[in-house]
Amino acid sequence: MRVEKKTAIYFPALICLSLSGLFLPSFIKNDYLFVILNVVAFNGIAVTGLNLLYDATGQVSLGHAVFYGLGAYTTAVLSVTFGLPLWTAWMGSVAMVLVSSFILAFPTLRLHGHYMVMATLGCNIILTVILNQWESLTGGPSGFPGIPELSAGFVELSTDRGFFRLAWIALLGFAFATVALQKSGVGKIFRAIRQNEIATECCGTNTTGYKIFAFVLSALYAGIAGILYAHYMSFISPKTFGVFRSLEWVTMAVVGGMGNVLGGILGAFVLTLLPELLHALEELQVLFYGIVLMSVLILCPQGMVPAIRSLVDRFSALTETEACGDKSLKKKTLRGATPVRAGRNCGKLRIEGLSVNFGGLQALSSVSVTFDPGRIHAVIGPNGAGKTTLFNAVCGIVKPRSGKIFLGDLEITGFSPHKIALSGIGRTFQVPQLYSEFSVRDHVFVGMCVGRLPLNGMIGDDVDEVLRFFDLLELSELKVGEVSLFDKKRIELARALAANPAYILVDEPGGGLNEEEKEAVARYLFALTKVGVTPIVVDHHMDLVMNVAERVVVLHQGQIIADGTPDEIVENPRVADAYLGSRQKVLSGGRVERGCEGCGNA
Numbered sequence: 001m002r003v004e005k006k007t008a009i010y011f012p013a014l015i016c017l018s019l020s021g022l023f024l025p026s027f028i029k030n031d032y033l034f035v036i037l038n039v040v041a042f043n044g045i046a047v048t049g050l051n052l053l054y055d056a057t058g059q060v061s062l063g064h065a066v067f068y069g070l071g072a073y074t075t076a077v078l079s080v081t082f083g084l085p086l087w088t089a090w091m092g093s094v095a096m097v098l099v100s101s102f103i104l105a106f107p108t109l110r111l112h113g114h115y116m117v118m119a120t121l122g123c124n125i126i127l128t129v130i131l132n133q134w135e136s137l138t139g140g141p142s143g144f145p146g147i148p149e150l151s152a153g154f155v156e157l158s159t160d161r162g163f164f165r166l167a168w169i170a171l172l173g174f175a176f177a178t179v180a181l182q183k184s185g186v187g188k189i190f191r192a193i194r195q196n197e198i199a200t201e202c203c204g205t206n207t208t209g210y211k212i213f214a215f216v217l218s219a220l221y222a223g224i225a226g227i228l229y230a231h232y233m234s235f236i237s238p239k240t241f242g243v244f245r246s247l248e249w250v251t252m253a254v255v256g257g258m259g260n261v262l263g264g265i266l267g268a269f270v271l272t273l274l275p276e277l278l279h280a281l282e283e284l285q286v287l288f289y290g291i292v293l294m295s296v297l298i299l300c301p302q303g304m305v306p307a308i309r310s311l312v313d314r315f316s317a318l319t320e321t322e323a324c325g326d327k328s329l330k331k332k333t334l335r336g337a338t339p340v341r342a343g344r345n346c347g348k349l350r351i352e353g354l355s356v357n358f359g360g361l362q363a364l365s366s367v368s369v370t371f372d373p374g375r376i377h378a379v380i381g382p383n384g385a386g387k388t389t390l391f392n393a394v395c396g397i398v399k400p401r402s403g404k405i406f407l408g409d410l411e412i413t414g415f416s417p418h419k420i421a422l423s424g425i426g427r428t429f430q431v432p433q434l435y436s437e438f439s440v441r442d443h444v445f446v447g448m449c450v451g452r453l454p455l456n457g458m459i460g461d462d463v464d465e466v467l468r469f470f471d472l473l474e475l476s477e478l479k480v481g482e483v484s485l486f487d488k489k490r491i492e493l494a495r496a497l498a499a500n501p502a503y504i505l506v507d508e509p510g511g512g513l514n515e516e517e518k519e520a521v522a523r524y525l526f527a528l529t530k531v532g533v534t535p536i537v538v539d540h541h542m543d544l545v546m547n548v549a550e551r552v553v554v555l556h557q558g559q560i561i562a563d564g565t566p567d568e569i570v571e572n573p574r575v576a577d578a579y580l581g582s583r584q585k586v587l588s589g590g591r592v593e594r595g596c597e598g599c600g601n602a
């Protein structure tokens with residue numbers, strides 16, 4: 001087994017930046033350089049916010065100059081027009097940015113891809129119009145002069161050189177905080193959402209809440225950069241906060257490496273400095289700017305920092321004297337052999353008159369069925385019968401046209417997927433929905449975060465318990481791209497179990513597996529019942545289904561046509577007509593023994 005090794009470059013690089021910020025003012029004599037470095041810091045803070053947003057949601061905002069502008073204009077208006085003390089003006093600006101970004105987050109985060117980009121772009125255009133038109137408040141196109149400079153007692157902030165220290169401290173503060181957040185459990189959940197939102201939601205994570213948090217936080221970065229900018233320049237005008245500014249930030253993020261904090265700072269540095277360096281070329285300046293930009297993007301399409309990182313990794317792999325194979329795998333000793341988190345008893349899962357339509361197609365028609373806790377159920381039916389739709393409706397992924405779903409006494413109809421997961425229903429997917437950037441361990445971590453603070457330290461041992469239950473401990477540090485389909489199915493089961501469900505809806509666990517692996521799946525399903533979790537299984541493999549399930553429900557064209565024990569189902573002529581073809585076909589399937597001594601922890 002090979003474990004990918006990454007050289008840690010973040011914190012060392014940030015520490016180098018901190019030291020350079022400390023000593024540069026003593027060495028550089030040219031004051032104009034500090035003007036540029038201060039602008040680098042403002043851009044760097046805003047781009048760090050954009051990278052945080054991308055890391056958490058996978059989405060790009062072309063409107064973050066809105067918050068830059070709101071921060072700058074609010075502090076200007078409050079301190080100059082209303083004569084408020086600076087601290088009060090800053091608080092007002094921060095509040096303005098928080099409230100406006102929170103309000104904007106709701107409609108924009110509902111959109112995906114290009115639509116979100118267009119919506120944020122639209123917001124930026126609207127702000128520019130308001131800043132230009134509301135002359136009595138903003139000064140209109142002529143700008144807003146006379147914003148007070150910052151002063152902090154004995155620290156000189158009125159000069160470019162003096163302000164540099166504050167701007168650099170702010171930039172590094174945001175950078176350190178962002179890297180720490182990205183490396184924390186919250187950062188892991190952010191990345192899980194970016195990689196597979198629906199799977200994360202089905203683990204019980206309120207993905208909308210996390211995305212709003214990321215959006216508001218990233219807006220705050222731009223807002224604070226705006227406040228600093230206003231007090232540094234003493235003059236602001238709408239031109240600074242236009243769409244071009246937002247575009248420039250996104251370009252900086254792309255050039256440095258999307259989602260990468262160091263990349264954002266490097267991108268801000270390069271693209272702020274470049275126009276100054278090309279100044280002498282006069283008319284040819286834009287042409288050369290474009291050539292440099294294109295060259296960087298062609299040579300390192302992932303961005304500059306990821307490109308540097310892979311070079312460093314390659315170099316350190318060459319100089320590595322020790323092989324880093326199995327040795328680096330964490331093989332923790334487990335505390336005792338206590339079973340994993342005991343399943344919850346939430347009562348029966350009751351579905352009453354459930355109908356689901358996709359346009360004119362009725363995928364489910366008045367389906368009523370009750371699943372009892374403690375035994376394995378199966379839902380079978382030919383292709384297109386509505387099995388996955390039934391699972392999706394129970395999990396809240398599709399909204400039913402009519403009908404009700406109860407978990408015990410709690411009606412969960414219309415709940416969002418994460419609320420349903422929190423209520424006690426987990427699931428796996430027909431095609432495993434995993435996180436390509438994550439290790440096996442990280443998947444279980446995401447499931448574990450349900451109802452807990454995502455803190456690495458608090459969750460570590462419990463993750464091991466679940467990994468051990470599914471015999472995944474040995475694979476725990478591997479990425480999902482390095483494991484087999486059978487492993488992927490186990491990872492999904494482990495992630496679902498980690499969320500402490502009462503029921504797990506298991507969609508086609510046997511699909512694509514060989515006989516031996518299917519038998520192992522059967523053993524895991526039995527093991528789940530022993531820790532108080534009730535699996536409801538959809539599968540086309542009759543050998544697997546008929547041998548694990550105590551009760552089988554048959555769907556055909558969106559309706560239940562039979563419900564009984566495996567033997568009753570095999571004998572049912574309607575089922576034979578609709579699906580099985582012949583009784584022999586069922587009986588020919590290989591059998592696994594009921595019960596499973598020694599499987600999982602049970």
Ligand SMILES: Nc1ncnc2c1ncn2[C@@H]1O[C@H](COP(=O)(O)OP(=O)(O)OP(=O)(O)O)[C@@H](O)[C@H]1O
Pocket residue numbers: 358361363381382383384385386387388389390430
């Ligand atoms: N999102 C969707 N939009 C439109 N039609 C859909 C959607 N999802 C499912 N359907 C349709 O609903 C019907 C039931 O589909 P479903 O996937 O639930 O069947 P299934 O029993 O799980 O089939 P299979 O065994 O092939 O997975 C099918 O006709 C399918 O084409």
